[in-house]
Amino acid sequence: MRNPFGLIYVVLRGGRHRVPLTVADIYATLESPPNPRQRDAIELLDGPLRIIAGPGSGKTHALVVRTLNLVCCRGIPPGRIVLVTFTERAARELQDRIRLYANRLPGVPKQLAELNVGTIHWFCGVVLRRHHPTLRRYEPLDALGQKLFIHRRLNEICEDLRPGGQYLGRWRSKSSGVQGLAAWLTKITEETITSAQLRASGDPFLDMLATAYERYRTALTESGYLDFSAILRELYDLLVNDHAALQTAQAEYSHFMIDEYQDTNYVQEEVLLRLAAPNYNIAVVGDDDQSLYRFRGATVRNILEFGDRLRALGRQSRTVPLEVNYRSHPLVIQAYRDFMSDCNWVAEGNPFRAAHDVVPDPTKQFGNYAAAVGLSGTPAALADLVQLLIQRRAVQDASQVALLFYSVASDGRETITALRQRGIECYAPRAGRFLDHEEVRHAVGVLWAIGGFSDDDPERPVSGPVSETCDWASTCLAHLRRHAQAADLSAWLDARRRDIDALQRGQDISASLLDLLYQALRYDPLRTVLGDPIAATNLGYLTSLLRVFQQQFGFHVIHGGNKQYLPWALWTSFFYLLHSTGVDDVEKEESAPLGMVQVMTIHQAKGLEFPVVVVGSIDRTARASKEIDQLLGPLYPRGAFEPTQRVTEFDWRRLFYVGFSRAQHLLITYSDGAPYRFFRPMLQRLPRCGGVNWDDIVRLVPREPIVPPKQKPILSLTGHINVYRRCTRQYEFFNEDGFAPSFAAQVFFGTVVHQTIEDIHRHVLDGRPEPLEEALIDQYFQRNSELLRRRGIHPLAPNQREEAKAHVLRYFNANRDRLRNVIDTEVEVMLEQDRYVLDGRVDLIRSDDGALEMVDFKAQRRLDQGAEFDAYSDQLALYWHLLEERYGKRPDRAILYYTGEEQVDQARVMVDLSRADIRDVVQRFDGTAQLILARQFELRHYPPRDTCRACDFKHYCRRAEADVGH
Numbered sequence: 003m004r005n006p007f008g009l010i011y012v013v014l015r016g017g018r019h020r021v022p023l024t025v026a027d028i029y030a031t032l033e034s035p036p037n038p039r040q041r042d043a044i045e046l047l048d049g050p051l052r053i054i055a056g057p058g059s060g061k062t063h064a065l066v067v068r069t070l071n072l073v074c075c076r077g078i079p080p081g082r083i084v085l086v087t088f089t090e091r092a093a094r095e096l097q098d099r100i101r102l103y104a105n106r107l108p109g110v111p112k113q114l115a116e117l118n119v120g121t122i123h124w125f126c127g128v129v130l131r132r133h134h135p136t137l138r139r140y141e142p143l144d145a146l147g148q149k150l151f152i153h154r155r156l157n158e159i160c161e162d163l164r165p166g167g168q169y170l171g172r173w174r175s176k177s178s179g180v181q182g183l184a185a186w187l188t189k190i191t192e193e194t195i196t197s198a199q200l201r202a203s204g205d206p207f208l209d210m211l212a213t214a215y216e217r218y219r220t221a222l223t224e225s226g227y228l229d230f231s232a233i234l235r236e237l238y239d240l241l242v243n244d245h246a247a248l249q250t251a252q253a254e255y256s257h258f259m260i261d262e263y264q265d266t267n268y269v270q271e272e273v274l275l276r277l278a279a280p281n282y283n284i285a286v287v288g289d290d291d292q293s294l295y296r297f298r299g300a301t302v303r304n305i306l307e308f309g310d311r312l313r314a315l316g317r318q319s320r321t322v323p324l325e326v327n328y329r330s331h332p333l334v335i336q337a338y339r340d341f342m343s344d345c346n347w348v349a350e351g352n353p354f355r356a357a358h359d360v361v362p363d364p365t366k367q368f369g370n371y372a373a374a375v376g377l378s379g380t381p382a383a384l385a386d387l388v389q390l391l392i393q394r395r396a397v398q399d400a401s402q403v404a405l406l407f408y409s410v411a412s413d414g415r416e417t418i419t420a421l422r423q424r425g426i427e428c429y430a431p432r433a434g435r436f437l438d439h440e441e442v443r444h445a446v447g448v449l450w451a452i453g454g455f456s457d458d459d460p461e462r463p464v465s466g467p468v469s470e471t472c473d474w475a476s477t478c479l480a481h482l483r484r485h486a487q488a489a490d491l492s493a494w495l496d497a498r499r500r501d502i503d504a505l506q507r508g509q510d511i512s513a514s515l516l517d518l519l520y521q522a523l524r525y526d527p528l529r530t531v532l533g534d535p536i537a538a539t540n541l542g543y544l545t546s547l548l549r550v551f552q553q554q555f556g557f558h559v560i561h562g563g564n565k566q567y568l569p570w571a572l573w574t575s576f577f578y579l580l581h582s583t584g585v586d587d588v589e590k591e592e593s594a595p596l597g598m599v600q601v602m603t604i605h606q607a608k609g610l611e612f613p614v615v616v617v618g619s620i621d622r623t624a625r626a627s628k629e630i631d632q633l634l635g636p637l638y639p640r641g642a643f644e645p646t647q648r649v650t651e652f653d654w655r656r657l658f659y660v661g662f663s664r665a666q667h668l669l670i671t672y673s674d675g676a677p678y679r680f681f682r683p684m685l686q687r688l689p690r691c692g693g694v695n696w697d698d699i700v701r702l703v704p705r706e707p708i709v710p711p712k713q714k715p716i717l718s719l720t721g722h723i724n725v726y727r728r729c730t731r732q733y734e735f736f737n738e739d740g741f742a743p744s745f746a747a748q749v750f751f752g753t754v755v756h757q758t759i760e761d762i763h764r765h766v767l768d769g770r771p772e773p774l775e776e777a778l779i780d781q782y783f784q785r786n787s788e789l790l791r792r793r794g795i796h797p798l799a800p801n802q803r804e805e806a807k808a809h810v811l812r813y814f815n816a817n818r819d820r821l822r823n824v825i826d827t828e829v830e831v832m833l834e835q836d837r838y839v840l841d842g843r844v845d846l847i848r849s850d851d852g853a854l855e856m857v858d859f860k861a862q863r864r865l866d867q868g869a870e871f872d873a874y875s876d877q878l879a880l881y882w883h884l885l886e887e888r889y890g891k892r893p894d895r896a897i898l899y900y901t902g903e904e905q906v907d908q909a910r911v912m913v914d915l916s917r918a919d920i921r922d923v924v925q926r927f928d929g930t931a932q933l934i935l936a937r938q939f940e941l942r943h944y945p946p947r948d949t950c951r952a953c954d955f956k957h958y959c960r961r962a963e964a965d966v967g968h
């Protein structure tokens with residue numbers, strides 16, 4: 003706590019908290035009491051703990067109750083508890099379950115929403131942003147973003163490192179170079195290998211890689227991006243090198259729970275153990291048998307050697323195995339237990355599997371039928387069997403049947419076709435078919451018409467994979483032009499193309515590609531498809547991809563200077579990468595649509611369960627990625643782990659163990675060729691499909707009820723309620739369908755002012771040694787401006803830029819004596835409501851003459867009245883309510899600070915808020931939230947003209963278009 007008002011800070015961070023419950027009170031609310039091992043997992047709260055949780059053993063249940071034990075019985079403030087897992091989906095499930103269980107308990111604090119529940123990357127990103135002096139505003143790059151980043155800079159990264167004309171002498175095509183390089187760079191980052199180590203290895207490839215790595219990391223940092231592994235590496239470096247930052251971060255969290263620990267990597271473990279020190283109240287949860295992500299850098303070593311690691315840190319850890327399986331029929335369990343036992347897990351004298359077992363639920367009665375069978379036949383035979391199970395009601399709904407493959411795209415397509423031929427629809431969002439949707443192809447046609455190669459362009463690639471992408475886009479346009487209703491759109495596209503072709507240097511069309519795509523929405527057939535929610539979501543996702551393109555390739559406006567590069571960037575880089583690797587569909591819902599069989603990869607099925615599971619791909623030749631470990635292994639801080647010659651079998655068995663263990667009542671192994679040798683002993687034990695009594699199976703398989711997912715959305719005043727109140731249709735497009743706002747509509751001015759004022763406050767809070775003077779503030783301002791510009795947000799004209807800086811400096815000079823009173827800045831406050839989580843972010847909390855002040859900054863001239871002022875006032879009232887509810891401490895003053903005013907007494911406006919005002923605002927917020935939850939998006943009346951003018955959908959909304967005089 004570095005600020006001089008530490009006491010108030012502690013009150014704010016720690017919060018009001020009651021400790022009214024015992025763990026027995028929690029158990030009394032559960033449907034079934036925990037078994038003895040689960041009780042250990044729930045009640046052993048102090049010190050390091052390893053929980054080895056077999057499939058279906060109630061791991062999530064134990065984690066949820068453990069969390070409530072910490073909050074409700076131990077009285078640990080939720081914000082001090084960290085619960086991280088592997089996927090956003092799993093994190094959402096944990097959040098939902100915690101809320102569900104908490105609703106049954108009295109006295110659960112309203113700040114439960116402040117639990118740090120999310121993915122490891124998310125949590126580490128939060129810590130990094132909070133504590134790193136210069137990386138507070140980095141933009142995270144997901145896997146696609148990282149590949150695009152490398153693709154755009156591949157020549158810059160390794161142009162001179164191409165012996166034999168190949169990328170680093172290893173990859174022939176640009177696409178494979180991007181994919182390959184991304185994997186190597188990620189592993190180097192995650193194993194904290196330095197370029198000096200790579201060079202010292204004496205390997206020519208690693209020597210080149212060292213240079214490529216340095217260039218890549220420099221390019222990332224200069225652009226304000228961090229890929230997922232770099233987030234961890236930067237945090238690791240910070241915690242190792244900055245003791246003060248380490249101590250401050252450690253003080254913020256008291257208890258850690260790390261789910262799916264078998265899939266963590268080296269740097270993740272290092273970071274988490276450093277944050278958990280010195281008390282090491284850390285529970286790691288996982289199952290080494292389900293370690294799947296070696297190809298993403300994970301190492302099973304973390305969970306297998308957790309005890310040794312803690313012992314080296316001077317702590318004794320305990321292990322709790324959760325072995326009772328509550329999911330599967332005993333014959334299913336036996337099938338996958340034996341499959342794992344077929345393998346010798348000891349190599350070179352070392353065991354590579356933890357000692358644990360899986361046993362059926364002893365309290366449950368199971369039907370006497372063949373619950374695990376092997377099917378050897380054609381995709382048509384499999385489709386017939388699935389049809390029989392659905393028609394004879396072995397499941398309540400087709401979505402309770404899951405087909406799992408190693409790769410849906412290569413192994414599952416024929417089965418999907420065979421099912422569709424029988425009238426059975428499939429839900430296969432990870433089949434990489436997003437670009438095949440009709441509306442997406444229409445939009446691609448629009449982009450090709452505007453920014454594609456012309457037919458007679460000598461630059462257009464005519465052979466090789468890039469030409470296939472161009473041909474595909476050209477076909478999309480031809481298809482669009484043939485559409486019965488596309489005449490107007492076709493003419494409009496031709497006119498836009500002529501505009502672009504006619505551009506001279508120094509001229510522009512005042513629009514980006516994204517703007518033009520939004521303009522095209524006024525015409526059929528695109529216009530009509532917006533009425534279909536799935537099609538609208540697909541178009542929305544395409545706009546978000548296009549926005550990534552514009553950010554990464556710098557095409558913010560099409561002008562005479564960049565128009566000739568547009569086709570190259572768009573089709574030989576961006577769309578080529580998407581088209582050649584495939585894009586998965588948007589998965590908006592937590593569960594598959596009813597009536598559709600689920601088809602997914604085994605990796606995707608991790609953490610899920612289904613009444614009936616078919617596992618295919620067992621005739622595929624087993625392969626595992628070993629090359630990176632072979633070459634880089636000697637440079638890993640802990641050296642290589644599993645013997646190389648055993649890796650393929652270990653990985654393959656773990657992968658299919660995950661697939662088999664997803665089945666609740668019926669497991670069918672499926673192959674349409676000779677099974678790979680790892681599976682043969684298992685298949686010899688299983689009854690064959692033709693030899694079992696399907697009448698018995700259909701009669702005896704239990705019918706599982708269909709449970710709809712329950713999610714609590716997070717709603718904020720600025721991001722949701724105000725958008726909805728401004729225009730329900732705009733809300734639906736941007737917040738529901740996921741359309742990305744075009745850059746031209748974004749505001750630079752207010753953002754750069756806010757960010758730099760926040761930097762001033764952070765500088766004080768962090769106790770940085772450099773004197774806080776105008777020159778330093780100017781550096782902060784320049785850096786923020788540059789990052790915004792690089793991200794494609796429309797830069798300011800020079801005079802506006804100077805004006806924005808003047809706002810910041812005026813605030814600084816008028817308030818420099820008060821800066822020591824800053825308590826916190828950008829404070830996120832969340833509150834649980836019945837059906838949603840209320841979220842707010844307070845710009846500044848400070849103490850003034852002993853009074854607690856809440857401040858909201860507005861980068862404009864002063865307002866004292868009018869609708870805009872009322873909205874600001876509502877915002878303050880809501881934040882007032884949040885702070886009071888959250889911390890049990892009422893702010894004494896609510897201030898609007900207008901940075902556009904010269905005099906400080908003009909800049910500060912104290913807003914009078916009575917209890918009645920606050921109650922009224924909260925009620926109105928709730929009323930709007932209920933409308934959003936009820937999905938009431940119908941446009942009843944148009945918003946003011948200025949709102950439509952600034953909206954990307956003004957061309958679509960024809961009535962608005964007429965009103966605003968376009």
Ligand code: SF4
Pocket residue numbers: 729730731732944945949950951953954955956957959962
């Ligand atoms: S143009 Fe106007 S009416 Fe249409 S979505 Fe935008 S704000 Fe709403």
